Amino acid sequence: MSEQQRVLPAPPVNDESRAFWEAANQGRYLVKKCRACGEAHYYPRAICPFCQSTETKWSEGSGRGKVYTYSVMRRAPVPYAVAYVTLAEGPTVMTNLVDCDFDRIRIGQAVEVTFRKADNGQAIPMFRPAR
Numbered sequence: 001m002s003e004q005q006r007v008l009p010a011p012p013v014n015d016e017s018r019a020f021w022e023a024a025n026q027g028r029y030l031v032k033k034c035r036a037c038g039e040a041h042y043y044p045r046a047i048c049p050f051c052q053s054t055e056t057k058w059s060e061g062s063g064r065g066k067v068y069t070y071s072v073m074r075r076a077p078v079p080y081a082v083a084y085v086t087l088a089e090g091p092t093v094m095t096n097l098v099d100c101d102f103d104r105i106r107i108g109q110a111v112e113v114t115f116r117k118a119d120n121g122q123a124i125p126m127f128r129p130a131r
Helices: 018-025
Strands: 030-034 056-060 064-073 080-087 092-097 110-117 123-129
Touching (some): 064 092
C-alpha cells in the first residue's frame, strides 16, 4: 500500500485560512507575512505572532524547504511520514513527506511542495524530495 491510498480527512477551513486552502486548490502555496515587522509566519492567522500587528498579508511561497525533523509511522494500516519542514521563507510547518523512500529521508534534506486530495476533494499541501 502507498501513501496515496491513505484517506486524508478534510481540513477545517475558517475565515482566516480560507485564502490558504483556495490557493492550495489552484496548486499554489501561500505564506502569511507581516507588513509591520516583515516576518513570515505559520499557521494562517490575522495577528502577527512576532509583533502583534494586524497588518498581515498573504504572499506566494516558494514551496521549498528543508526537513527539520521527521517520524515514520510504520505500524499504521498505510505507513506514512510526518515531518516538520522549515520553509525557505522562515516558518516551520508540520506536514507529511510523500513520494519518497522512508528509509532515505534525512534531516536537512531539501523538499518541495506537492498536493494531495482530502476525502472532500480539498488539496492539502505536503512535501516530497526536491527534484
